[in-house]
Amino acid sequence: MKRNFLFALLLAGTATAFAQQQPAMPRITQPQFRKDTLSILAYGGKNDGVTLNTEAIKKAIAAANKKGGGVVLVPAGFWLTGPVVLQSNVNLHLAKGALLQFTDDFSQYKLIATNWEGLDQMRNESPLSATNAVNIAVTGQGIVDGNGGAWRAVKKEKLTESQWKKLVASGGVVSDDKRMWYPSEQSKKGNSIKNAGAISPEKTPDFYASIKDFLRPNLLVFTSCKNVLLEGVTFQNSPAWNLHPLMCENLTVRSVKVFNPWFAQNGDGIDVESCKNVLIENSLFDVGDDGICIKSGRDEAGRKRALPTENAIIRNNTVYHAHGGFVIGSEMSGGARNLWVDNNTFIGTDIGLRFKTTRGRGGVVENIFITNTTMKDIPGEAILFDMYYAAQDPVPMAGERREPPKVEKLPVTEATPIFRKFRISNVVCDGAEKALFVRGLPEMNVTDVVLENMTLQAHKGMEMTEATGFTLRNVRFVTKETDPVLSIHNSKNITLDKIGYNPAAVLLQVTGTDSKEIKLKGTDTRSAQKPVALDFGARAEAVSIL
Known part of the structure; x- marks a missing residue:
């Protein structure tokens, strides 16, 4: 863990064509830890899947921090817990075979002022968090599970009929239009209020408490931390986003696996927000956003x-x-x-x-x-x-009709x-x-x-x-639709150099009165019945074939 990664090393094998345009990059400092290891077993931990281990983990982390740092070990087994807060100089290490399962008892999660989707919001505290910590890590070969299914609403259109019936039968409530399932009435209520979690003077603690179930936390939130390492661990089943480093410096994410059901609302893999000096490598993501x-x-x-x-x-x-x-x-x-x-x-x-x-x-x-x-x-x-x-969602569901945005210059x-x-x-x-x-x-x-x-x-x-x-240079388009292959509207100073394509009805369609300085060069236009088509005010002088 003493290695430093120099950003400039990437230039040796990648992006060489643009090397002269790239700024010099600083080092990423990785955390270092004392070798002392404290097992949560020594602080009363029980891996029976029933006992809440919140206090045992909290005591082990506090003890490691007080000693100047070290490793807090979560051994193999099923460990149920409430929220865990990391402290400086602590490496939370999950042994192979360890499952750290966060409870679905929402009373264990306090409502706190935090940040959600870039805005100050009230949310439930995250299962795994740290604030203003230095030299922290979550490492090992174990699994961190956020119990997200207890928190998330689910759209009917994202499930099969049998899956939907099973979900509805499990409890919770269904929206009035029967297209959304909510885990609770609180969750449904919060969903009906615009910006429900946004912090504003008129909202009282009682208001936030009335929609508490709706205010889903991100699984892991590290805020304003320095020298952070996530390595080897599987993070899965998050209530909202999975990994959320916020305003951190020197962040390394290596060889992690991040899973969420594909239908998980806001089920992002990792959201790196306002962070400086970041390395994400050799990791796998299969998520819902x-x-x-x-x-x-x-x-x-x-x-x-x-x-x-x-x-x-x-x-x-x-x-x-x-x-x-x-x-x-x-x-x-x-x-x-x-x-x-x-x-x-x-x-x-x-x-x-x-x-x-x-x-x-x-x-x-x-x-x-x-x-x-x-x-x-x-x-x-x-x-x-x-x-x-x-x-x-980027891909419309079957039968969904979307209007294009209104185009106006502001x-x-x-x-x-x-x-x-x-x-x-x-x-x-x-x-x-x-x-x-x-x-x-x-x-x-x-x-x-x-x-x-x-x-x-x-x-x-x-x-x-x-x-x-x-500039598109040496780009080959292998397409089924060839009328046209390329469409350009109200754009300028566009260079199409050495373009490959299948035999086409129209290679390039140019539209709009603002289109100009479009160059098609180094391209064999003989495979197109019509190399260039103009429409909707586009002028012939807007396009040059070189």
Whole structure:
């Protein structure tokens, strides 16, 4: 655990094409611990699956902290517990065969002021937490289970008929329209109130108590901690997000497994929020919402916090079920910068690379370097930039109808989000609904993006609107829909260089009066019945074939 990881080492094998554009990166300091080991058995722990071990774990952690640090051992067995709070210089180590199960007795969880989705909120305290701690870790080969099924509401449309009937028969209550199951009346009540957990002067303690069951905690929340390590452990079944490091510095997540049911509402894998110096490597995610997600606060509160997530390496990870494999946003109001994402695999994620925001967020996302990404069986987009995020599942359910957003140009303010300076290379995708989707704002396009060396097999090719300064180089689109393969609307300074495609009715469709400076170069257009089609006000001089 004494190793330091130098961000610049990544340059040796990845992102070499952009090396001169990458800023120098600092070291990630990892925690160090005394070798002293204290077993929770020595403090009255019982692994019978019935006895609450909250006090035994608390005493062991306090004792280790008082001695100057060490390892608190959770031996093999079934350990039931209430909330656990880590202290400085303590490594909570779960032996192989250890299951740390958090209780479904909600009375064990206090209501506390914390942060949820980038805003100050009242929530139940997290099962596993730390605040202002230095040198902390959760390590080992055991399992941490958040008992999330006791907390989560479930949509009927995400279950089979037999699963739904079994869930309803288990207890709880069903929504008036019979489309949602809630664990309790409190949970149902809270769901019906907009921003129910938001902290505001008119809300009394009695109000929060009346919706306590609704205020689901994240499984692990480390706030304002330094030198943090999560290694080897399986984290699963979280009430809301699974892993949530918030405003931490020097965070290493290595060789963990993170599981949630695919239908788990807000069942994210890891949400790294306003953190600095981060390494996530060799880990596996199979969850109910975004897999690996970068955040930095929401709207005015996030801008006021002004802490970007920065200086991060995300490498050698695998993501299965998730709304997105690697994700930035949508709560990114403090910004995100200097991120290296290398050698990751996404299998069955709704979207592969997902970058989302919306008006009101503000914040700047820039200097994003992504290399060597493999994708398979992506139900939505392989690569997506969307500045009209609407807090919906990325793939519509069967029969669901969604209206496109209203397009209007608004003034640029501090609440206008910015996506710029992305470099994405060496991507292979075998199966997606759409290879590439870009949707910027009229007043703030997605800008300065280079995509190169890709083979994208998808039903549809590219749909781009309100983009500026995009370069696609050596990108092959293997698509079923070929009329058109590529669609560009109201975008400018777009270079399409060495584009591969199947025989097509239309290779490139350009629309919109604001489209200009679009160059198609180094591309054999003879396999297209019509190389370029213009519509909806696009002018012939907007496109050059070189």
